[in-house]
Amino acid sequence: xxxxxxxxxxxxxxGGSLRLSCAAxxxxxxxxxxxxxxxxxxxxxxxxxxxxxxxxxIYYADxxxxxxxxxxxxGKNSLYLQMxxxxxxxxxxYYCARGWLANWGRGTxxxxxx
Amino acid sequence: xxxVTQSPLSLPVTLGQPxxxxxxxxxxxxxxxxxxxxxxxxxxxxxxxxxxxxxxxNRDSGVPDRFSGSGSGTDFTLRISSVEAEDIGVxxxxxxxxxxxxxxxxxxxxxx
Numbered sequence: 001x002x003x004x005x006x007x008x009x010x011x012x013x014x015g016g017s018l019r020l021s022c023a024a025x026x027x028x029x030x031x032x033x034x035x036x037x038x039x040x041x042x043x044x045x046x047x048x049x050x051x052x053x054x055x056x057x058i059y060y061a062d063x064x065x066x067x068x069x070x071x072x073x074x075g076k077n078s079l080y081l082q083m084x085x086x087x088x089x090x091x092x093x094y095y096c097a098r099g100w101l102a103n104w105g106r107g108t109x110x111x112x113x114x
Numbered sequence: 115x116x117x118v119t120q121s122p123l124s125l126p127v128t129l130g131q132p133x134x135x136x137x138x139x140x141x142x143x144x145x146x147x148x149x150x151x152x153x154x155x156x157x158x159x160x161x162x163x164x165x166x167x168x169x170x171x172n173r174d175s176g177v178p179d180r181f182s183g184s185g186s187g188t189d190f191t192l193r194i195s196s197v198e199a200e201d202i203g204v205x206x207x208x209x210x211x212x213x214x215x216x217x218x219x220x221x222x223x224x225x226x
Contacts, residue, residue: 035215037163044204044206044217044218044219044220045155045157045163045206045208045217045220046217047208047214047215047216047217050215059213059214060214061214062115062214095162095163100151100153100168100210101153101155101163101165101208102165102168102174103165104162104163104164104165105162106162107162
């Protein structure tokens with residue numbers, strides 16, 4: 001069974017940093033691309049970042065480009081999202097998703113507030 | 115960026131009756147490889163999203179056959195042939211032909 005478990009969320013001040021992790025199981029992570037998607041409280045879905053199966057191709061939404069960095073460690077079955085220079089508008093539940101969003105984790109909440 | 119517009123944004127439905135949601139994109143979603151990359155998702159209250167349909171019309175494993183997707187180019191539709199109580203929630207379409215990937219605003223399906 002495919003499982004994705006996000007962690008690393010929490011409360012951070014504006015300008016601060018957080019690193020999210022996504023632990024994958026039930027499939028071979030190195031076989032498939034991964035994505036991060038976020039959802040602000042009471043709002044819709046926003047695609048955040050993509051990383052190819054080898055990590056050689058990466059894309060970001062304009063709203064996070066230059067501040068967020070996606071990476072993966074296939075040997076550890078893990079996906080990461082390093083988030084720097086956080087803003088209030090980054091407050092959201094962050095989901096990792098397998099492939100083109102075939103499977104999703106339950107998400108981790110990031111709150112940016114002073 | 116490709117703008118994806120869903121309608122309606124709110125859809126009151128009667129149990130046992132059909133329902134449909136429209137998703138329109140500002141550019142054609144036909145990729146140069148011949149595929150059209152448009153997915154549909156369901157998000158029940160308090161749950162993460164769940165993919166229902168990939169590439170316009172391919173139902174995911176375990177998705178009831180009352181859900182169907184159709185369309186081409188810039189105009190797509192999700193249909194529920196006979197709405198059941200468990201279908202309430204918010205439905206989103208996603209285009210992944212163009213970068214950046216973009217979602218529709220969501221359609222909230224509720225029981226009348």
